[in-house]
Amino acid sequence: MSRHSQVRESSQLQRRLESLNTARELAEGVLPEQELQSVYDVLERAASRRSLSAEHTVVGFFGATGSGKSSLFNAVSGSELATAAARRPTTSAPLAGIWGEDGSGPLLDWLDVKERHTLPPVPGLADEHTGLVLLDLPDFDSTRVENREIVQRMVGMVDVLVWVLDPQKYADAAVHNDFLRPMASHGAVTLVVLNQVDKLSSADASAVMQSLEGILARDGLGQVRVLSASALTGDGVQTLRGAIRNVVVQREATTQRLAADVTRAATELARASGEGEARGIKGNAKARLASELSTAANVPVVVDAVQRSFKRESAKRTGWPVTRWLLRFRPDPLRRLNLGRDDTRPELSRTSLPPAGAPERARTDAAVRDFADDASTGAPGPWRAAIRGVARDGREQLPDALDQAIAGTDLKATKRPLWWVLFNTLQWLALLLAVGGLGWLGVLAVLGYFQMPVPEVPRTEGWPWPTLMVVGGVVLGIVLAISGRMLGGWAARVRASGAAKRLKAAVAAVAEQRIVEPVEVEITRLKAFNAALKAARSG
CATH class of the missing domain: 3.40.50.300 (P-loop containing nucleotide triphosphate hydrolases)
Incomplete structure (x- = not known):
């Protein structure tokens, strides 16, 4: 065997040994320790023999x-x-x-x-x-x-x-x-x-x-x-x-012997692992997971609270000043959930949402399990178990992480639309107009009661101005209140829709971090393992 051929064979053997070691390292925690130890022994023997007389x-x-x-x-x-x-x-x-x-x-x-x-x-x-x-x-x-x-x-x-x-x-x-x-x-x-x-x-x-x-x-x-x-x-x-x-x-027996050892070790490692690649993560699978977790994490409850809270606050800001104070006796739905506050750091707080019950836990478990099963389809048994295992570990961290994500989502609860200021100003002007008319009529009534000269009041189309002021102020206040309620209902739905998007995005981010990324790591590890094993077996 020529010197050039010996160098080439030795170089190829080195690459195969490195690939086998890579496969062994990637399989740690997935394949039985006994199998990995056998591979390690082969690598150790190869390293020792190659360091001795060639x-x-x-x-x-x-x-x-x-x-x-x-x-x-x-x-x-x-x-x-x-x-x-x-x-x-x-x-x-x-x-x-x-x-x-x-x-x-x-x-x-x-x-x-x-x-x-x-x-x-x-x-x-x-x-x-x-x-x-x-x-x-x-x-x-x-x-x-x-x-x-x-x-x-x-x-x-x-x-x-x-x-x-x-x-x-x-x-x-x-x-x-x-x-x-x-x-x-x-x-x-x-x-x-x-x-x-x-x-x-x-x-x-x-x-x-x-x-x-x-x-x-x-x-x-x-x-x-x-x-x-x-x-x-x-x-x-x-x-x-x-x-x-x-x-x-x-002069090739040593190299052939070690190459055969690598082939045997790689074959046994492949047998312990099984053949196949995981299907991987599809976009629709991630969307389904995020949707199920959003429901299980009470996102619809929060969205409904955002809508009702906005409508309540809108009525307080744009309703008839004479009756709007009654709304103070109705608790804010968001505050009841410990959300929408601007006096705390949301990322450090927790919500007052009801803890997940058996149905929510079952829904979460099913969503995570279905996601892991879908992503691991086609993977060999030990690797499929590893993929499911990391998903299961992430599932244990979800309740607290999801609650923190919801608490840290900006619901825009303290943002006040400009039209509230306009309606509120008009409502107070209407009230002042009605109160002014009532005051004017009251003065006229007092003068008449004491048989004092009652000045002639201006009229428009036969209607006294004080009366027009009272009627106009009341009617304007009622119209503004009704209009504000209708506009507030529409704006509340828009606000709730925006909050829903942000909440779902926050839940998706948690799912990505706790479930999707660990599963992707395992799938990538399986791909790298199969590639390394193929390189180790190819002689």
Whole structure:
């Protein structure tokens, strides 16, 4: 493999690792912690392996008890390392054969391999400059728990996996279900060797090989190279050496191994998450949510109070002065709700609206739930639950936030129209005119009562001016009162309509902040997660 290709593959791997880490971070709090920890472990192992010798390829020999794994290790390595220790009839600790010792120390420290041996050149396999580490590992079906733990750990750490099977146990469910099938994504760095073929006839060996290849295909390892060998007779050993050497000299096993780890981790993360994108938030959904929350938050009650309060104040300002004082005995609807005051800071006050009862709470819950369900349509289960969860959390904050929003909305309650001033002025002038006429008539009556000379009063069309003044003042006051009531009713509806718009806008702003934005964040997070996962899986 050329240097340029190695750099390109390494760069691509780096991007995939970064994408996988991004997906992991985005999934925190959504997917099970166990799944995220598995991804984190992959990232940690990748970071550690990439920081160690890139000039060495670590090849691990894995097998069950009686498979002849250690004997095959010896045959391939041209040594007797695996059987040198008579104190252990089976392998109980990793053992390393090394070609190219420089730089291998930290790598073997990371692998926690304590028994290390530098070996002489082996034709067709390696020399002192090759950069190869062969590991003989404990049996994966060992009854000792620590041995199985070593195998499980090494399966996740070595660059190349060589599975040594024997004719008696090649179809054993333990090796296929526990090891080979879960590593289906690692076919590029996996070799399968059917050992002890010397115990079979040529026909039987061919049948067993075909059977083994069929089982591997069902495991998802149909592209894996399957070899036959005999550690006893040496058949196939040189072929196995050549297969290992090819992997080593290409210098891509480490990258392929880590890439396979990323693929597997991303696939498992995708399986835990599920496939799909959320439908997202539509404008009509936001409008429905705001409308339902407005009703549940008693906005219609406030709007009605604005209209009635304006009509009351209008009657006080434009009604007949003789009777308008009676309106003082009718309480202001807005003040009863602790609204429309100009002597407090609305954003710090609270309304006196009735607390939400069971129907209002149910309506609010249904509105938030329907909104979240609509926005999360199409999202995988865990993400849909997360979207619903943030909407539910926002729902708990709504009552106080909505009350504060209503209290802080400018209802224009203290704004006085100019026509009130005009009507009020005319009403007082009409009253003064009527009172003046009454006074004039009163003076005339007193003079007549005391038999004093009564001056002639001016007349118009035969009507005395004092009488015209009284009648005109009263009629004008009544006409102004009726006109003011009609105009006040129309203006009250306009004022209420404006207040309704502002109140609904305030409620919509609360819904946006407490419900819509958190839901949008989760939907965006799901999109980013899917994009990162796709980038991590694409190799």
